[in-house]
Amino acid sequence: MRLDFLGNLRRTHMCGELRLEHAGQQVVLLGWVNRRRDLGNVIFIDIRDRNGMTQLVFDKGENAAMHEKASALRSEYVIAAIGKVRRRSADTINPNIATGEVEVTVDELKVLNDSKLPPFLPSDTSIANEEVRLKYRYIDLRREQMQANIELRHNVAMAIRQSLSGQGFFEIETPFMTRSTPEGARDYLVPSRVYPGSFYALPQSPQLFKQILMISGFDKYFQIVRCFRDEDLRADRQPEFTQIDLEMSFPQMDRVFEVVEKFLEAAFKAAGIELKSPFLRMTYDEALRQYGNDKPDMRLPAMSDIRPAFTDEDLAELRIDPSMEMVAIRIPKVGKISDREKKEIRALSDELAKRNGNFAGVFYDFSQMEKKRPAVASKIREICGAEPDDLIVPVVAIASAEGKTHSAANKRAQFTVAGEARLELGRKYADRHNAFVRSGDAARDFRFLWVTDFPMFEYDEKDQRWNAAHHPFTSPHDHDMDKLESDPGAVRALAYDVVLNGTELGSGSIRIHRQDIQRKIFHSLGMSDEEAKSRFGFFLEALEYGTPPHGGIALGLDRIVMILAGADSLREVIPFPKTAKAVDLMVDAPTPVSDVQLRDLGIVVKPQR
């Protein structure tokens, strides 16, 4: 096949643009052959670009030469069609496409490029498996759905940029090659050639740089920025991902919330969704108590405290430990539960109890309770606001002979188990109860929530020490400062998460701006002055030079777009994502490198194979 050059040919319209009003006009369309329908003496070609599709007509009776040329076209050839827009006769209108009222009769066809037959076609109705899609990502990205997702991503990012810029934020770049601060996630390391044995690290977040930008007097900073974490992947976790990172000087928490609500409103508006602000708020303790979870899905019913349903005699006879929490999970509209499912629910109880260590709670078989203790059962139904078809699972603790289950940690574990059970059961019965059904109203119901007052520290049982729950630059509550030494577990932080329908979208805090407090925190974390200095010396020093009170937040752009696109995986909204084993199937990375490269870097590697 002879290929044509573009020459000085200029596109007049995109392929999805033509309407009735264009009838009679001479147009130039440039794009790909989406489908061809060869009827013998007439050939229809759908020409496609990112904007849509137009039907081209090649009629042998009208233009034999062009018809001949068109008969050689195949899927994904790149063509230029010069022709006239024609109104379709009433019986040939295609209401399924935007350009369905017109077609283009082609006077001149240029084949700008041919194409090997791809392993799958963008126009295929069934979607190829992900391994194939990722290897031939450039084909996959031609699919209408992927084009829409990437466009949505662009629109959302632009709306956020505009909103933040309008709110007085500067977009400022921070380095990708920076310093390793081993804590939290593993760093991706970049070896230095100039200093053999030394490494840069790719940032897990621009945390310290953005704080230093506040010290530098920039007042309000943001960046839509790539971050890197060398940890195992999930459907909603990629090793490189994009954050909307921002920091501001002199804010209270509420000011940060206002800024975020404003740009999220703009972002969702770009996707055609009106949000209600301000968002709901809930403290960490409340969230745990009501949902057993620090990122509750507000579309779901909260758990209920069912203690009032029991008399003391009930508790004694049922051997329920009254010092523990008593809550019930309600999953709406599940309907009848089979014996097998009851067994599965009990098994889930055991599994979750095991996962949460020493917790001694159980799921009570509610149907049995309804038989044996109808008064208690109906009281529980009442407390939960249960409808007849709802599944109720009471979570209580059975009094043990040793009576060992009363610690605060165990109570917390009990809420957690109940919360996890609620999620698992919700997933399990998703096709039956309506709250999780994607196609239902729930899929377009966006319930934002601010979770506040996170604990400052978490105790690490394994290492027998306190860790920063958020990060060590988070400011404790003013009035909890005196508990830093005496009762670290009770110290609340000025830290907050923004949560959407059970997904954590972002996390931030008011930071420590005083060097004396920062030192205290490092002490509480069991870090000596020397150690703090060697790891964060540059930052501690910066804090000493007139640091304004400041705070900020970072939100996952990929997750926001994923939710807006109604996708199940980040890979659907990231153009070139990695597999669950962190491999890029298209470029085949990572790869071994040459000995010469390694020698230059002063690295000796033992071959693995």
Place this chain on the structure above:
RNA sequence: GGGGACGUAGUUCAGUUGGUUAGAACGCUGCCCUGUCACGGCAGAGGCCGCGGGUUCGAGUCCCGUCGUCCCCGCCA
């Protein structure tokens, strides 16, 4: 690191209790067709059943290992 699901034609899948020549749809190639739009009709090509080993007279099917993809737990301050 652990658990689970999957791997058969270019693609999506079926393949019974282990039994003759491994099927379908879409795609592809050729022919026919002037109003299709997921065009239609006829004919055809296309398979290391992921890979390696084992059990068996006989393996796509059973067993072991291995590789890959996906999901979950751990991990992700």
